[in-house]
Amino acid sequence: MKWDQKIERLAAQARRESPPRVDVTCRVLGALTAGPAEPLTVTERLWLCLAAASSAIAVPVAAAAVLLYTRSAQPLHEIAEAISWAIQ
């Protein structure tokens, strides 16, 4: 028997299956009743703005700090390299 005939037969048998009964009425109405998310309160909005502002400031500060550290550490790095060369 060819593959497609096998599939046809299986499908015919599968169509006789009864799917499980479901009752989603309450869940659907519950989901629709809940509706869109509640809008944020004034306090929550203030916190949100504060967090966003802090993040906006923190990123450039961190970048500047990395640059500054790299520059300041350069002479130290050279000294360390000189010492290791001398030891060798």
Next chain:
Amino acid sequence: MPPREGWLLKHPLRAATPTSGDVAANGVDAVVPAADPGRADLEDVRLTGQGDADAYRRLVERHQDHVARILWRFDRDRGVHEELVQDVFVEAYLSLSQYRGKAPFEHWLTRITTRVGYRYWKQKARQRRAQPFDLQKWEEATGSDGAAQGLESDEAAELLHRVFEQLAPRDRLVLTLRYLEQCDVLETARRTGWTKTMVKVQTMRARNRLRKLLEQSGTEWIE
């Protein structure tokens, strides 16, 4: 006012009035007996548009078995299945303003059901690869004479589900509709929103991939 109805009543659907002349023009609160489901559907859609939560409850109660039957082809896990059925009715409610009443409500709902199921498959395919398919099990189950007669209907459905699961969602959809739902080209096109030509081409490609899957390796990863 009970809180359950609050959101529905606060946000009545705009332009959700079916155009069929069968709908009772007067009698806003009239509930059509379930003897004529088509007419009852139109009336309940109209009432839902006016914010009547009970009307939508009746629509859900009337059609959930039909939706559940289709979605059982998309996932055989009871929990997931129930969630998908719920998603269909939430999506149907949010799109109810687009229902014009020209086709039976059940047909419109079937299209949404197919869309929800297909979307679920696509999400699932992105998240993980399908379980490898054991060709030996397939041979054992179907036999060289293609019997498959020892299988119960649920076992046959499970086996077919596992086989189709190996294919890409698009192939899987067209084969599920053609083989399990027994949709012809027109009906498949109607449910998927594809053109008839696309359905024919897609069916041919999907069948070729399925043939390769069954005749050769027995494993094929979802693309």
